[in-house]
Each structure stands twice: as structure tokens, then as C-alpha cells.
Amino acid sequence: MAKASISSPTRKHLDSPVFDELGMERDPDNLYLQTIDAVLHAAEVLKLPHHVQIIMAQPKNEIMVHFPVEMDDGHHRLFKGYRVQHNNALGPYKGGLRFHPHVSLDDVKSLAVLMTMKCSLVRIPYGGGKGGVKCDPRSLTTNELRRVVRRFVAAIAPQIGPDYDIPAPDVGSNAQMMAWFADTYAGITNGTRDAMAVVTGKPIAVGGSVGREKATGQGVIDVLAELLPELNIQMKGGTCSVLGYGNVGSWSAKLWAERGGKVLAAMDHTGGVINKNGLDTSALDEHVKATGGVANFKGGDKCTADEFYKTKVDVFIPAALEQMINPERAKQLDCKVVAEAANAPTTPAGERILMEKGVEIMPAILCSAGGVTVSYFEWVQNKTHTIWDLEKVDDELNRHMVMAARRTQMMRQKYGVDMRTAAYMAALENIGEAYALRGIFP
Ligand code: GLU
Numbered sequence: 001m002a003k004a005s006i007s008s009p010t011r012k013h014l015d016s017p018v019f020d021e022l023g024m025e026r027d028p029d030n031l032y033l034q035t036i037d038a039v040l041h042a043a044e045v046l047k048l049p050h051h052v053q054i055i056m057a058q059p060k061n062e063i064m065v066h067f068p069v070e071m072d073d074g075h076h077r078l079f080k081g082y083r084v085q086h087n088n089a090l091g092p093y094k095g096g097l098r099f100h101p102h103v104s105l106d107d108v109k110s111l112a113v114l115m116t117m118k119c120s121l122v123r124i125p126y127g128g129g130k131g132g133v134k135c136d137p138r139s140l141t142t143n144e145l146r147r148v149v150r151r152f153v154a155a156i157a158p159q160i161g162p163d164y165d166i167p168a169p170d171v172g173s174n175a176q177m178m179a180w181f182a183d184t185y186a187g188i189t190n191g192t193r194d195a196m197a198v199v200t201g202k203p204i205a206v207g208g209s210v211g212r213e214k215a216t217g218q219g220v221i222d223v224l225a226e227l228l229p230e231l232n233i234q235m236k237g238g239t240c241s242v243l244g245y246g247n248v249g250s251w252s253a254k255l256w257a258e259r260g261g262k263v264l265a266a267m268d269h270t271g272g273v274i275n276k277n278g279l280d281t282s283a284l285d286e287h288v289k290a291t292g293g294v295a296n297f298k299g300g301d302k303c304t305a306d307e308f309y310k311t312k313v314d315v316f317i318p319a320a321l322e323q324m325i326n327p328e329r330a331k332q333l334d335c336k337v338v339a340e341a342a343n344a345p346t347t348p349a350g351e352r353i354l355m356e357k358g359v360e361i362m363p364a365i366l367c368s369a370g371g372v373t374v375s376y377f378e379w380v381q382n383k384t385h386t387i388w389d390l391e392k393v394d395d396e397l398n399r400h401m402v403m404a405a406r407r408t409q410m411m412r413q414k415y416g417v418d419m420r421t422a423a424y425m426a427a428l429e430n431i432g433e434a435y436a437l438r439g440i441f442p
Pocket residue numbers: 094095096097166167168169170171200201343368369371372373375
């Protein structure tokens with residue numbers, strides 16, 4: 001494998017002429033601009049035509065809705081929802097729905113771009129989209145949350161569809177919410193079971209797929225299994241730490257441990273826990289489900305955020321929110337590899353420091369693509385009225401992840417770029433070819 005830090009540490013950021021042409025500000029802290037900057041850099045190395053670059057630089061549609069919901073005490077609250085449809089050159093828009101107090105348009109736009117890139121990199125026939133509702137789902141009762149989901153679907157139903165835009169779970173949303181989503185959409189459209197394919201990540205009883213729940217974590221492990229041997233790191237006996245212990249973090253940790261590795265530390269919004277002999281990842285998962293976080297887990301010692309980041313490990317797995325690995329955290333990290341299980345967890349300034357330290361960064365569009373890949377399998381099963389078994393889902397997922405990792409490596413070797421740029425290039429190559437063949441209509 002080529003050494004890290006080939007191009008990014010030295011390159012100028014936010015310098016594409018497209019920023020001026022489209023009147024986009026050069027705010028280095030804005031997640032959307034950070035994301036587009038990295039995509040445009042890859043597009044330039046690939047010499048993608050100008051028109052494809054400007055198409056990629058902005059989403060096709062940015063939908064914002066406000067809708068009232070009756071709370072349990074009888075009063076009404078107004079909620080704000082988003083659906084950003086970035087690109088559909090390769091297929092229907094695809095991407096999750098985030099329920100979080102900090103959901104904002106720029107963040108959703110950035111996550112939508114990442115979905116376009118992710119789907120193209122793993123070669124599933126989808127474009128990219130993302131949505132969300134600005135709220136704290138933890139502070140809502142189950143009945144209130146159900147009404148929020150149903151009202152949100154009613155607000156965006158004309159803009160989505162099983163062949164046009166297919167949402168899924170993301171931070172703060174789960175399979176139950178996708179069941180309410182599908183039921184509401186089917187109810188207000190044609191009422192048939194086929195309408196349920198409008199959303200993925202559903203419970204198995206209402207058209208979900210086996211293997212979808214663990215899919216993102218499984219994809220992280222599939223990529224690591226493919227790429228770590230080239231770095232002389234063995235998963236068996238290898239060490240990792242995990243930031244965020246929700247669906248993605250807990251499954252990555254459990255599957256890492258299943259392959260004979262040790263999970264030395266875990267941290268989330270409630271606190272950190274460390275165990276030099278390795279955490280019992282299943283017991284920690286049960287603790288998090290029962291108490292809402294890793295804090296007070298008895299199977300290890302409490303640790304501070306500083307201690308967590310400084311823990312020496314082979315692989316650091318950020319599986320929480322965006323922009324968490326800033327320069328301060330990057331300096332603290334003592335790892336050989338960062339496997340980005342979350343979307344955009346590393347800031348460009350944090351990335352520069354990691355690269356200077358020689359840390360290998362396996363980018364989010366590669367590492368975190370397992371979820372949407374199995375979403376695609378769920379959608380195929382819905383569309384063809386078939387049911388796959390777990391072996392088939394796992395095998396197909398592994399095949400997609402391994403091919404995506406190899407595609408990224410080939411780009412890296414051919415152009416001598418860092419791994420993030422290489423992954424974007426492998427994604428953009430596919431999209432560029434689609435535009436070259438399809439042209440722009442009308
Ligand atoms: N929210 C997940 C992601 O960011 C899954 C999206 C999907 O399954 O469509 O990749």
C-alpha cells in the first residue's frame with residue numbers, strides 16, 4: 001500500500017474556481033464546503049468535465065418543510081424537516097433520515113453528497129439524498145415520535161417514492177420509525193405493499209432484510225479485513241477503540257471482537273470506559289440499550305475524553321457524529337488507522353495532522369457504505385417479492401465492500417493520491433461516465 005499523506009497535507013483547501021463561479025463562500029468550518037472541496041479536488045485530479053463539477057457542487061433539490069404535531073399534553077409544536085436530493089444520475093435518490101436537535105440544511109446537504117459518492121463507490125444503482133427532522137427524539141414519547149414521523153411523511157410524500165427517492169435510518173432513527181414511515185406512505189398513496197419499498201431499514205416483519213441492522217458495522221469490518229493485512233495489522237489480536245456506541249459503533253465493536261480482536265476503549269455522549277484486557281462488547285451493548293450510554297459500565301474503568309483519545313490502539317473507529325476529530329483530537333490519537341464508520345468524522349485540519357503523523361485514514365464513503373448496500377438488497381427483495389437468507393446478504397455485502405476497497409486502492413496507486421481522494425475519484429469516475437453517455441436533457 002502506498003504511504004499515506006501523498007497529496008492532501010500540502011494541497012490548498014477551498015481553492016476550486018467552482019466556489020467563485022457558484023458564489024459559494026469559503027468558510028473553512030462549514031461541513032458542506034469541506035465536503036464539496038474534497039469532492040472537487042478529486043474531480044480535478046480526475047479531470048472531470050466542468051459541467052459535471054458544477055452539477056456535483058450543489059444538490060438538485062433542497063426541500064424544507066414545517067409541520068405541526070400534537071403533543072401528548074394537547075398543545076401543538078411546529079417541527080422543521082429536510083430532504084435534500086443531491087444527485088440521481090445513477091438511480092433514485094437514496095439516504096437516511098436524521099432525527100437530531102442539530103440537524104441543519106448545510107449538514108444535510110453535506111450528508112446527501114456523501115450518499116451520492118457512497119452509492120457510486122460500491123456500485124449500487126442509486127444517487128444520493130439525505131433528510132431529517134430537527135428534534136431530540138429522546139425527549140419525545142413513543143406516541144409523539146410516531147406522530148412526528150407520520151406528519152413528516154405527509155409533508156414530503158409528493159417529493160419521494162419507491163422509484164424516485166428512498167429514505168432509511170440514520171442517527172436518531174430506527175427500524176420502528178421506518179415501519180411507521182412505510183405504513184404512512186402506503187396509506188396516503190396507493191395503499192399497496194409495493195409502496196412500502198419507499199423506505200429501507202424496516203423491521204423484517206414489514207419487508208425489512210435480514211442483516212440490515214448490523215450492515216454498516218459489518219461493512220467496516222469487511223473493509224478492514226481487506227486492507228489491514230497490507231499494513232501488517234492483524235485483526236486477530238489487534239486492538240481498537242470505538243467512538244459512539246449506537247448501531248454502527250456497537251456492531252463494529254462486536255464484529256471486531258468476534259474476529260479475535262480486542263476493543264480497548266469506548267466513548268459516547270455519556271462518558272468513556274476502558275479495559276486494557278478488552279471490553280466485553282456484547283455486555284456493553286446490553287448496558288447501553290438498558291441505560292442509554294456507556295457511562296457506568298462495570299466491565300471496565302471510567303475514562304475521560306482525553307484518556308479515551310490517547311489510548312494506544314491499532315485502529316480507531318469513529319462511529320458518532322461529524323467533525324469530531326478536530327486538530328486537538330487528531331494530536332491526541334495514538335493509532336495506525338482511522339476507519340471512518342461515521343459520516344465525515346474528521347475535519348480537514350484534523351486530517352492534515354493525522355496524515356503528518358502517518359496515520360492511514362480509511363474514508364467514510366468506503367467504510368460506512370455497508371448500511372446503504374444492504375438497504376439496496378432490501379429494496380431489491382421488496383421489488384422482486386423475494387426473501388434472501390443471511391448468508392446471501394453477508395456474501396453479497398462482502399463482495400461489494402471488497403470491490404469498493406480494491407477500486408479505491410487502484411485509484412490511489414494510479415494517481416498517487418491519499419485514500420479519501422482516491423475513494424471520491426473511484427465514485428466520480430462512474431458518475432462522470434454516466435453523464436458522458438446520458439448527456440443533459442432537455
Ligand atoms: N444512513 C445510512 C448512511 O449514512 C444508510 C442510508 C441508507 O441505507 O439509505 O449510509
